[in-house]
Every structure is written in structure tokens, then in C-alpha cells.
Amino acid sequence: MQQLISFTTDYTRYVLKGGTKFYAWMGSLAVLIVGMMYVFYLQNTDGLIVTGMTSQIHDGLYFANLVFLVGVAAGAVTIVFPAYVYHHEGMHKVTVLGEMLAITAVIMVMMFVFAHMGRPDRLWHMIPPWGIYSFSSMLGWDVMVLNGYLFLNIACGFYYLWAKYTGTKVNNKIFMPLVYISIVWALSIHTVTAFLISTMPSRPMWFHSMMPIRFITTAFAAGPSLIILAFLIVRKNTKFWIEDSAINLLSTIVTWCLGLAIFLTMSEIVVELYARTEHANGLYYLMFGLHGLTNLVPWFWSSVVLMVTSFVLFLIPSVRTNYKLLPILCVMAFTGIWIEKGMGLIVPGFIPSPIGEVTEYYPTFVEVLMTLGIWAFGFFILTILLKGAIGILQGDIKYRGQAVAAK
Amino acid sequence: MLSASALMGSAALMTMSDDAKAATEWAEHFQKNYRLMTDAEKAEARTRLERRYSSEYGKKVTVDTTGPQPGVLMGYALNVRKCIGCRRCVHACVEENNQSRGTRPGEKIEWIQVLRMERGEFSKDKMNQGYPEGLGIQVGGNAYTPAGQVLEGQYRYEPEAVPEKDATYMPIACMQCEKPPCVKVCPVRTTYREADGPVVIDYNWCIGCRMCMGACPYWARRINLTTPVLPKEEMNPVTHYLGNRPRMRGVVEKCHWCLQRTRQGRYPACVEVCPVGARKFGNLLDPESEVSLILARKNVFRLKAELNTFPKFFYFYD
Numbered sequence: 001m002q003q004l005i006s007f008t009t010d011y012t013r014y015v016l017k018g019g020t021k022f023y024a025w026m027g028s029l030a031v032l033i034v035g036m037m038y039v040f041y042l043q044n045t046d047g048l049i050v051t052g053m054t055s056q057i058h059d060g061l062y063f064a065n066l067v068f069l070v071g072v073a074a075g076a077v078t079i080v081f082p083a084y085v086y087h088h089e090g091m092h093k094v095t096v097l098g099e100m101l102a103i104t105a106v107i108m109v110m111m112f113v114f115a116h117m118g119r120p121d122r123l124w125h126m127i128p129p130w131g132i133y134s135f136s137s138m139l140g141w142d143v144m145v146l147n148g149y150l151f152l153n154i155a156c157g158f159y160y161l162w163a164k165y166t167g168t169k170v171n172n173k174i175f176m177p178l179v180y181i182s183i184v185w186a187l188s189i190h191t192v193t194a195f196l197i198s199t200m201p202s203r204p205m206w207f208h209s210m211m212p213i214r215f216i217t218t219a220f221a222a223g224p225s226l227i228i229l230a231f232l233i234v235r236k237n238t239k240f241w242i243e244d245s246a247i248n249l250l251s252t253i254v255t256w257c258l259g260l261a262i263f264l265t266m267s268e269i270v271v272e273l274y275a276r277t278e279h280a281n282g283l284y285y286l287m288f289g290l291h292g293l294t295n296l297v298p299w300f301w302s303s304v305v306l307m308v309t310s311f312v313l314f315l316i317p318s319v320r321t322n323y324k325l326l327p328i329l330c331v332m333a334f335t336g337i338w339i340e341k342g343m344g345l346i347v348p349g350f351i352p353s354p355i356g357e358v359t360e361y362y363p364t365f366v367e368v369l370m371t372l373g374i375w376a377f378g379f380f381i382l383t384i385l386l387k388g389a390i391g392i393l394q395g396d397i398k399y400r401g402q403a404v405a406a407k
Numbered sequence: 408m409l410s411a412s413a414l415m416g417s418a419a420l421m422t423m424s425d426d427a428k429a430a431t432e433w434a435e436h437f438q439k440n441y442r443l444m445t446d447a448e449k450a451e452a453r454t455r456l457e458r459r460y461s462s463e464y465g466k467k468v469t470v471d472t473t474g475p476q477p478g479v480l481m482g483y484a485l486n487v488r489k490c491i492g493c494r495r496c497v498h499a500c501v502e503e504n505n506q507s508r509g510t511r512p513g514e515k516i517e518w519i520q521v522l523r524m525e526r527g528e529f530s531k532d533k534m535n536q537g538y539p540e541g542l543g544i545q546v547g548g549n550a551y552t553p554a555g556q557v558l559e560g561q562y563r564y565e566p567e568a569v570p571e572k573d574a575t576y577m578p579i580a581c582m583q584c585e586k587p588p589c590v591k592v593c594p595v596r597t598t599y600r601e602a603d604g605p606v607v608i609d610y611n612w613c614i615g616c617r618m619c620m621g622a623c624p625y626w627a628r629r630i631n632l633t634t635p636v637l638p639k640e641e642m643n644p645v646t647h648y649l650g651n652r653p654r655m656r657g658v659v660e661k662c663h664w665c666l667q668r669t670r671q672g673r674y675p676a677c678v679e680v681c682p683v684g685a686r687k688f689g690n691l692l693d694p695e696s697e698v699s700l701i702l703a704r705k706n707v708f709r710l711k712a713e714l715n716t717f718p719k720f721f722y723f724y725d
Contacts, residue, residue, distance in 0.1 A: 047633035047656040048615075049513050055629045058617045118615015118630060118657030121436070125595040125614055132440055132596050139594040139618050201714050202588065202624035354626045355520065355562075355579065 003399060007165055010399075014391045015384045021237075026383065029376040036373020039366045040115065048118055050366045057350040057361040059116070061371050064342030066112040068222070069378075070142075070193040071215060071341065073105035073149065075223010077186035078253050079246075084179050090246035094231070096393065099157035100385035101227060102186075106150040108378040113143075115370050138196045145189045152182040161392045166399045190215045203349045205282030214264045215341070220257040222337040224250040225330040230386065232327055240390045248321060251329075255314040258333055262307055265340070278356075285358070286348040295360045296347060299339050306336030431459050441609040441648065442599065452611075453648060460653060464642045471647040473670040475603035481664055481719065482604070482691035482698040483675075484707070485578060488724040489685035492569045492576035494521050496677035496686065500580075503665060503676035504651040505643055509636030516629045518662040519677060520562040522577040578685075580677075581606065581627035581662035582710060582718030589619035589628065598659075604691075604719055605664045607649035613658040620659060624711050625718075628661045664688070691719065 018026075042050050053060045079098030083091035114120045125131035126143060134140045156178050163170045191212040197203070198211035228250050231242045269287070272280040284290060286300045310332035313319050320326065352358045391397045438444070438452055453470045460468035497519045501508060506516040570576070587606050590598055597612035598619055620628040634656045646652040650666035665675035669688070673679075678686040689696035694703075698721075701707065705723040 048630065049511070049633035051632075053630075053632070054513055055516075055620070055632075056626075058620050058630055116616070118617065118659070119613065122595075122612070122614045125440070125597070125612055132443075134594050134596050136591050137594040137618065138592060139616060143594070196618075197621070200588065200592075200622045202622055349621075354624050355522065357626075 003166055006399060007162065010165075010397045011388050011392075014397050015388045018387075022383075026380060029380045029383075032369075032373045032376035033380065034373075035369045036377065039370045039373070042366060043115070043370075044120065050364060052362045052364045052367060054359065054361075056353050056357060056359045057347060059346050059350070060361055061343070061363045061367045062112050062116040064346040065371055065374070066109055066116065067193055067197075067215075067346065068338055068342045069105045069109045069112065070146070070189055071219030071337075072223045072226060073102045073109065073146075074186045074190040074216070074219045075227065076102035076105075076153070077183055078220055078224045078250060079227065080179060080186075081183055082249060084176070085183070088246070088249060090243035091249065093393075094242055094246055096157050096160050096389045097230070097234070097386060098227060099153045099160075100389050101223075101230065101382065102153045103150060103157065104378050104382040104385060106146055106153070107381060108374055109146060110150075111374045111377065115374065138192060138199055142189075142192045142196055145185065145192050149182070149185050149189050152178060152185055156182055157389070161389060164392050164395075165397060187216065190219050197346075197349065202354050203282075204279035205349045206345075207279075208268075210264060210268065214261065214268075217257045217260040217264065218337045218341050221254050221261055222334050222341075224254045224257075225334040225337075228254070228330050229327055229334075230382070232323060234386065234390065238390055238394075240394055244321075247323070247326075251314065251320045251326060254330070254333060255311070255320065258307060258311045258314060258337075261337070261340075262311055265304075265307075281352050282348040285351045286344060290351065290358050293351075293358055293360050295362075296344065300344050303336045303339035303344055306332045307340065310336065428459065428462070431455050435459075435611060438611060440595070440597065440612045442596075449648075456648070456652065460644075460646070464637075464639050464644070464653075466639070466642070466644050468642075468644040468646060470652055471645075471650075471667055471670070473647070473666075475601050476670070478690075478692055479603040480691040481583070481669060482689060482696075482702075482721070483583070483664065483719060484687040484698050484701045484705075484721045484723055486685040486687070486724060487575075487577060487722050489683045490521070490576040490578055491683055491685075492521055492523055492564075492566070492571070492574065493682065494519075495680045495682060496578065497521060499676040499680035500662070502641070503643055503668075504662075505635070505637055505646070505653050506660075507631060507633075507635030507637060507654075508641070509633075511633075513632040514636050516631070516635070516660070518627070518629070518660075519578060519580040520626075522579060523561045523564045523571075524575045524577060526573045526575055579625060579627075579710065580720070582625050582716065582720040583662075583664060585717035585719060586715060588622040588624065588714075588716060592618040592622045594618065601649070601666075603670075605666060606661075607663050607666065608659060608661065609649065610652070610654050610658045610660065615657040615659065617659065624714050624716065628659050630659050631656055 039050070051060065076098040079091055079095055082088040083095045114123070117123065126133065126140065133144075156175070159175060159178075160170060194212040194215040197206040198208060201207050228247055231247055231250075234240055235242050269283065272283045276284070281290060285293070286296050288294075289297050310329045313325070313329050314333070319329070347361050351360070388397075434455055435452075439448065441449070441452075444452065449472050453472050456470045457468055460470070497517050500506070500519050501517055504518065506518065507514050509515060583605050585600075587598075587600060590600060590606060593599075594616060595612060595614055597614075598606060598608045600606050615630065617630055620630060631654050635654055637653055642653065643651060645667055647663075647667035647670065650663050654660050665673075668675060674688050678688045687697050687701060689698035691699060691702075693699060701723055702721065705725065707721045707723045709718045709721060
């Protein structure tokens with residue numbers, strides 16, 4: 001018990017201390033978070049009318065980000081898997097950082113759920129014993145697996161940190177099963193999220209069995225891209241050294257998953273446009289526009305350019321291992337997938353509507369601010385979690401006053 | 408998540424000044440799913456709603472809780488040959504069922520769409536094109552103001568007189584499926600099929616996740632983007648709990664075959680108003696009902712039958 005109190009106080013004290021750069025970063029994120037709270041208030045007094053969503057296109061920016069971030073959360077497994085299954089040395093050292101990213105991403109997903117709902121004040125209706133849990137609903141399953149994943153990552157991550165902090169040994173009888181479960185669980189969260197939209201025959205653009213694998217490949221490209229960026233920043237700004245071998249393995253994973261993702265997109269285009277039935281209208285709208293309405297066309301093609309260019313560059317070993325160029329590639333891949341899997345997947349699913357109506361979706365300022373605010377909140381907690389984890393891994397925080405002052 | 412939503416609920420209630428109203432809303436906030444309520448709880452919920460609506464709309468509002476009657480399975484049949492596209496059903500529906508009727512985009516809700524199909528698609532002079540050209544494009548705006556275009560049928564048409572020479576009409580609304588995809592995807596089971604057929608929604612339990620709207624192949628469902636605009640004098644005070652009682656912000660609604668009427672032995676408003684008798688409603692379990700006779704004798708089809716939703720809304724032609 002006493003250990004727990006000292007862990008909490010040491011951890012909190014460590015993460016709250018920092019230089020000017022740290023406070024400036026956190027402060028600017030806080031500004032966006034305040035903005036997000038204001039628009040959340042607006043949404044829950046005026047209603048969703050302050051967003052660009054309509055009865056025709058009723059899932060927009062929030063749902064797109066939700067889907068994308070589930071992928072980022074699942075992407076953490078690209079660290080955990082090589083570390084514990086292939087016993088990769090470099091990865092093993094940084095597993096906790098991946099788990100911290102997963103925790104952050106799942107929390108962001110939950111915030112987007114709150115933003116998306118018409119009545120967030122009634123979300124307890126989903127949770128027994130107060131509410132009803134529906135086993136037939138994919139959204140019900142999604143909430144369950146996401147909460148489970150959050151729990152698993154908090155358990156694995158903080159148990160490991162706790163052991164480091166107290167200087168005790170990790171009890172592998174408890175720890176390893178949890179790790180293996182979390183690996184499979186990571187796949188489950190993204191599979192269920194894919195099922196969320198691919199089980200609706202009313203939306204032909206989504207109604208295909210390729211969705212889960214496409215989600216997983218894009219997730220394992222976008223997730224590690226973000227992790228590489230985080231690692232490079234950590235390497236530059238802290239004393240914590242992340243080995244080249246870990247980063248190189250991650251960029252290899254990004255390369256092949258990105259390639260697979262492009263391949264799957266290409267297959268979809270061929271299958272849909274060869275026959276060009278009415279069921280291909282959604283994809284056609286995305287690629288070329290439908291009846292003069294072309295809002296998403298530039299988005300789609302920029303995503304194609306970003307993904308293909310970054311894939312070609314990723315293929316070249318000398319570029320991939322050049323840590324000056326690597327962040328640029330990662331940003332390209334990440335942005336390309338964010339577009340393709342977010343707005344580029346969700347919005348055209350509603351165009352045309354089941355009765356053939358073509359309308360367009362214009363995100364409002366409220367939606368943009370909310371989205372930015374939730375991302376800011378994500379970076380806020382990610383900074384705290386990574387800082388705390390690195391502090392413990394480095395031995396800056398240790399039980400019984402052996403703590404060294406933070407950098 | 409739970410504590411956060413509870414907090415939000417209490418925060419929303421704190422801001423309310425009227426104590427009696429606050430108490431009602433508080434109790435409403437924590438009531439159970441309608442299907443799980445005991446008869447006593449249903450009566451309580453009903454009294455609570457009647458009190459709130461009566462004070463809100465300044466007239467005596469009744470909230471019916473009549474359940475499904477044994478031996479009844481509601482069915483609907485529509486004669487596509489007879490429909491003249493006057494859209495009286497659309498307007499009668501809005502008046503009967505207390506839909507939002509504001510002017511801002513997203514504030515206007517209609518449950519029935521009458522799709523106007525161009526007859527000219529198959530005319531002689533277009534035959535050599537092999538496949539139809541694009542139809543006229545509607546531009547600008549947002550939902551319920553012309554926002555895009557409907558590929559096959561326009562439902563926002565303003566004709567000088569109906570029927571128009573070069574058009575046919577295809578009215579659609581909720582099909583009250585026997586295997587409703589919307590019910591399957593609901594994470595809180597707030598929407599369900601009643602024993603006498605219609606698919607209904609407990610508006611007080613709906614979380615507004617809109618999964619049902621995505622799953623519906625007939626685009627029958629609408630989200631209340633804001634508090635519905637329902638002028639006091641236009642409000643229909645004869646309501647049903649699962650039917651036309653005024654909805655709140657952020658919940659989904661749809662056609663329920665006028666439960667407030669049909670459970671009392673009356674026809675739905677759209678059937679009653681149709682000037683050409685294209686709309687027929689009745690009990691599918693009664694072999695002598697008009698609907699049963701139509702199913703037995705006419706050429707009948709269901710919309711999007713390939714999706715196995717098994718609508719109880721049939722189309723027929725003479």
C-alpha cells in the first residue's frame with residue numbers, strides 16, 4: 001500500500017515537472033482541449049445540428065477518426081508481438097511505450113464515441129446491470145473489446161512499470177498470458193470495428209469480407225508510423241535511447257503492410273469498376289465524383305499519391321534507414337491512411353443513400369475543433385504516459401528515494 | 408464512461424430552473440427500457456410524460472400505452488399504379504405524428520418519400536443511348552433542402568398539377584420488416600419489433616448512435632439533430648408511447664404505422680388521406696382483410712426482396 005502511494009506521488013511529480021518546451025507544448029494542447037469542451041457543450045445543448053451531419057450522411061468526421069484510431073490502438077501490437085514472440089531485443093526494451101500509445105488511442109476512441117452520439121448522457125444504457133448489453137449489435141461488441149483492450153494494456157503496461165519501479169521481478173505466470181491475450185485482442189478490436197460497417201448490406205460500398213483484413217493492414221501501417229515518429233522524438237528529446245534495430249523493424253512492418261493495403265485498395269477498384277454496377281456508385285463518387293458532386297475526389301487522389309509514394313520510398317533500404325527522411329515518409333503514410341480509412345471510407349458509404357440520393361458532407365467548424373481537441377487531448381495524455389514510462393525505464397523514478405531529479 | 412454520462416445528466420438537470428420539470432426529467436432520465444418496465448412502471452412513465460407534455464404544449468396531451476392485441480399482424484399494401492404523387496400522405500403523416508417542421512436544414516423531418524420516376528427513361532428517342540443519362544441535378548443546401556440528386560427518383564418535386572404526364576410515383580417509408588436489420592444493430596435494444604408487427608423505438612432509451620440508420624436499406628430513419636420544432640397549436644395531443652409522442656434532441660425516429668390510431672382500430676393517417684385509395688392497411692392474420700385479399704389475388708412484390716428483410720409493406724398493381 002505504501003509502495004502504491006509513493007508510486008503515485010513519484011509518478012505524478014515526475015510527469016508534471018518539465019522545461020519551458022514541455023509546458024509550452026502542454027499549454028498549447030490545453031487551449032485546444034478547452035475549445036473541444038466548448039463545442040461539446042454546444043453539441044449537447046443545440047444538438048448535432050451544429051455539425052455537418054444529416055439524416056442522409058449521419059456518420060462523419062467523428063466516426064472516421066474513431067475507426068482510424070482503433071487501428072492506431074491495434075497497431076501497438078507491432079511492438080508487442082516481435083518483442084514477446086520473436087524475442088526481439090530492441091523491441092522488448094520499448095514494449096511499454098507501445099502499450100502507452102494503445103492506451104491513449106483507445107481513450108481517444110472513447111472520446112470520439114462521446115462526440116458522435118446523439119445522446120451521450122444515455123451511454124450507460126449500454127452497460128449492464130443499469131443498461132442492456134446487446135449481443136447482436138456490433139457496436140456493443142466493439143465497446144466491449146475496446147474496454148477489454150484498454151484494461152489489458154493498462155494492466156500489462158503499468159504492471160511492468162510497477163515491477164521496474166519497485167525493483168521486483170515481473171511474475172511471468174501472470175504477465176505472459178496477459179501479453180498473449182492482448183496480442184490476439186488487438187486483432188479483435190480492429191476486426192470488430194471493420195464488422196461494424198461491413199455487416200450492412202444497405203451500404204454496398206462497405207459490404208465485403210475484405211474489410212477486416214484491409215483494416216488490419218492499414219492499421220499496421222499507420223500505427224507503427226506514428227510509433228516511429230514518437231520514438232524519434234523520444235530519442236531526440238530524452239536520454240532514453242531507442243535502438244536502431246527496433247525502428248528498422250517497425251519501418252519494415254510499415255513497408256509491407258502499406259504494400260498490402262495498396263494491393264487491397266487496387267483489388268477493390270478493379271472488382272467494383274469492372275462491372276460498374278450501382279453498388280459501385282460510392283467508390284465512383286470517391287474517385288471521380290457523381291453527377292457533378294466531387295467534394296472527396298481531391299482527398300482520394302491525394303491519399304493515393306501519399307500512400308504509393310511513401311510505399312515506393314519505404315521500399316528503398318537507404319531511404320528507410322535514413323532517420324532524416326524516415327519521419328517524412330511516416331507522416332506521408334500516416335496522412336494517406338488517415339484520409340483513405342477515415343473520410344474516404346466512411347463518407348462515400350452514404351453516397352448515394354439507400355434510395356439513391358446523392359448529397360455531400362461539409363464538416364463544420366464545430367466538428368473540426370472537436371476533432372482537433374480530441375487529438376490534442378490524445379497527445380496530452382500520450383506525452384504524460386510516455387514521460388512517466390521513460391522515467392521509470394531509465395530509473396529516474398525508483399522506490400525509496402532513489403529518485404533522480406527529472407531532466 | 409458511466410460516471411461521466413451520469414455527471415453530464417445531472418449537469419444538464421442543474422441548469423433547469425423549473426423544479427417540477429426538473430424532477431420529471433430526472434425521473435425520466437433514469438427510467439428503464441420500456442420493454443422491461445412492469446405495468447406499474449409503465450403507468451408511472453405515462454403519467455410523467457402526460458404531465459410534462461401537457462405543460463409544455465399547453466393542452467391536455469394523452470400518452471397511450473396500449474399493447475399489441477392477440478391475433479393481429481399488421482400489414483400494408485400500396486398500389487403503385489394508382490399513386491398520383493400528390494404527397495398528401497407525406498403532409499398528413501407530419502401533422503399526425505408530430506415531426507419536426509422547422510426551416511433550418513435538418514429541422515424538417517418527413518417519414519414518407521414519394522419518389523418521382525421519369526417515364527422518359529424508356530422513351531423511344533432515348534433507346535439508342537443504351538442506358539439512361541443522368542437526371543436533373545439539384546444543388547446546394549443540406550438535408551431536406553435540395554442537396555444533391557436522387558439517381559432514380561426525386562422526392563422533392565413541386566409540380567403544378569398531379570399526376571404529371573411523364574412521371575410515375577413510388578412512395579416509400581419504413582417497411583416494418585419481419586427481419587429488421589435496424590433492430591439487429593441496435594446496441595441498447597431500444598428499437599424492436601412489436602408482437603403485432605411494427606418496428607418501434609423507445610425514444611427515452613435511444614442513445615443516438617445512428618447504427619440503425621446505417622443498417623436500414625430503405626432510408627426510413629431520421630435523426631433529430633436538434634430539439635424538434637413543434638409549434639404548440641400544431642401539436643397532435645393524441646399520442647402513443649411508442650408512436651407519435653413528441654421526441655427529444657438526439658434520438659432516432661421513423662414510421663410506426665400510427666400506433667396511436669391502429670391499436671384503437673383506426674387506419675394510419677396516410678391511408679385515410681389518400682385520395683385515390685392506393686394505400687391499404689389491415690390484419691394479415693385475418694384472411695378476409697383487404698390486405699390479405701390483395702396478397703392472395705394481385706401481383707405483389709416487396710422492395711429490395713433480395714436483402715431478406717421480409718417487409719410487411721407490399722407493393723401491388725392491378
